[in-house]
Amino acid sequence: MKQIQPAYRSKLAIAETLAALGARAVTISAVAKTVPADSRDIYKQVNNALSPSGQTPKDHQWFLANRTRRLHGAALLLLYCTYRSGYQSMAPHDAHGLAFAMSLMTYRELNQVPPDGEPLVSPERFSLLVTNGYQFGWESIIRGAASNFVSDNVKVMKCRSCRTPHLTEAHYVKYECSACVEAKEARSAL
Numbered sequence: 001m002k003q004i005q006p007a008y009r010s011k012l013a014i015a016e017t018l019a020a021l022g023a024r025a026v027t028i029s030a031v032a033k034t035v036p037a038d039s040r041d042i043y044k045q046v047n048n049a050l051s052p053s054g055q056t057p058k059d060h061q062w063f064l065a066n067r068t069r070r071l072h073g074a075a076l077l078l079l080y081c082t083y084r085s086g087y088q089s090m091a092p093h094d095a096h097g098l099a100f101a102m103s104l105m106t107y108r109e110l111n112q113v114p115p116d117g118e119p120l121v122s123p124e125r126f127s128l129l130v131t132n133g134y135q136f137g138w139e140s141i142i143r144g145a146a147s148n149f150v151s152d153n154v155k156v157m158k159c160r161s162c163r164t165p166h167l168t169e170a171h172y173v174k175y176e177c178s179a180c181v182e183a184k185e186a187r188s189a190l
């Protein structure tokens with residue numbers, strides 16, 4: 001039997017959790033740092049099917065298309081930041097994978113997604129946002145630091161009216177969400 005190093009065993013365990021959450025093999029490798037062949041095997045074992053092929057999302061601007069996506073993006077990033085802070089000192093090498101899996105699990109529960117259902121934000125989109133967007137400086141998500149995409153960066157910022165954290169374009173100094181803008185317009189039209 002192949003000898004598995006303890007450091008890799010923890011990554012396989014994270015990979016299994018991610019597969020159960022519906023993450024594709026390519027996302028599993030990116031987050032859990034398992035080799036692609038292992039990620040594919042684990043996906044197959046857990047889901048009884050081959051991991052879907054095809055492109056994973058590349059456009060993080062998807063999160064900015066409407067208020068619900070902005071809210072979900074911000075909630076996921078804040079959950080991630082909280083979990084990651086907790087895992088960082090005890091398991092620094094697995095902290096990203098553990099925090100990613102825990103955030104997704106909590107997100108599914110909060111949105112009451114059934115076991116075979118799909119949440120609004122898929123593991124692939126969440127990975128694009130946090131694995132790519134905050135590969136540096138995740139600690140500062142909670143302080144409103146901008147992501148580190150090549151262009152069109154984003155950040156978590158509270159709406160100035162309803163005080164709810166939204167995902168916003170990085171250039172905003174003050175942000176007002178679409179619901180608050182609409183409410184204000186409705187009042188002024190009376």
Ligand SMILES: [Zn+2]
Pocket residue numbers: 159160161162163164176177178179180
């Ligand atoms: Zn608002």
